[in-house]
Amino acid sequence: MKGKDGKELDPARSEVLESLLDTLVDNQPYDLSFQQLRSKKNIVFKIQISRKQRKIPELIAKLFVTSGFRRELEVLKKSQENGLAVPQVIDAKEGVILMRFIEGNVLTDVINETFSTTAIEHLAKWYYHFHNIHSMIKGDPRLRNFIYHDKILYGIDFEVSRPGDWMEDIGGVAASLLDTRPIFHEDKQKLAWQLLDCYLDLAGLQRNEDVETHFEKTVAKTLKQTARWRENPTIWVLSKKIESDGIPKN
Structure with a gap:
């Protein structure tokens, strides 16, 4: 996968996303559907996880092609701490941010x-x-x-x-x-x-x-x-x- 500027996504980002999702569902089996969304530089997916025992809200996964991972994560966390309305961070590591999808x-x-x-x-x-x-x-x-x-x-x-x-x-x-x-x-x-x-x-x-x-x-x-x-x-x-x-x- 590539960002809009043609730069290749590090394949390790997909493995990190899989790890974050596994952690979210306690390493239990789940069905996954996703849709790629528009992003200026990076790769963004809307994700729906289906499990029989547990309802999980829709998620946004942002996989960074660029070096802006730490900056965006800091902005999201500091915004939440100060009461500014932004997507809720569910988990994040190594160039991937998992967030709550905002209906509206x-x-x-x-x-x-x-x-x-x-x-x-x-x-x-x-x-x-x-x-x-x-x-x-x-x-x-x-x-x-x-x-x-x-x-x-x-x-x-x-x-x-x-x-x-x-x-x-x-x-x-x-x-x-x-x-x-x-x-x-x-x-x-x-x-x-x-x-x-x-x-x-x-x-x-x-x-x-x-x-x-x-x-x-x-x-x-x-x-x-x-x-x-x-x-x-x-x-x-x-x-x-x-x-x-x-x-x-x-």
């Missing part, structure tokens, strides 16, 4: 279907607490990396978390908000500014012309990166429009 709705769908201002407030709060807890940014700021379950917003996927400017996350996820259908909708423009305002309020910062410019430039830069990755001319045109005209303040 991907934030992309929630926003695109409802234009929920409450969801945007939850997103701003989640990011603010993440930055405070870890003193770094989450990275890969896409709405699909958040899941709503029982009115709680969970952040997932921390393989590219790193030191950085908080605006990379906030402006970046605002770009994700604007580049999904309906693209650049008037209500989404309002939500983008609401996201910034909510975060600034939590951080005790003022919104001024410099902050607005920094925000819009970050959104435009992120959209350019997305346009190149998706080979999408519509998003490229949107990035240039925001570069020249900004985001309307409706």
Whole structure:
């Protein structure tokens, strides 16, 4: 198996996963079904274990192709310790993390279907607490990396978390908000500014012309990166429009 960048997965990772699963079921027989999920760099499976005597919730297994195992595990554990909603770690060792699968709705769908201002407030709060807890940014700021379950917003996927400017996350996820259908909708423009305002309020910062410019430039830069990755001319045109005209303040 390979990561998205073509780097081969260490075959030992599969053996480690098997060992973790055996430990979970006390080395008793079990039936296993799995589905490979999307991941930027590593190998991720959704796993269902079936046993007659014991019901086991669905799991996520992340097998690291990259060197980010320790960083992601630390982020998950420290987030849990500080009350930030992330997947529960069941077990982990030697480049494999086994987590509880989170049922729910991907934030992309929630926003695109409802234009929920409450969801945007939850997103701003989640990011603010993440930055405070870890003193770094989450990275890969896409709405699909958040899941709503029982009115709680969970952040997932921390393989590219790193030191950085908080605006990379906030402006970046605002770009994700604007580049999904309906693209650049008037209500989404309002939500983008609401996201910034909510975060600034939590951080005790003022919104001024410099902050607005920094925000819009970050959104435009992120959209350019997305346009190149998706080979999408519509998003490229949107990035240039925001570069020249900004985001309307409706």
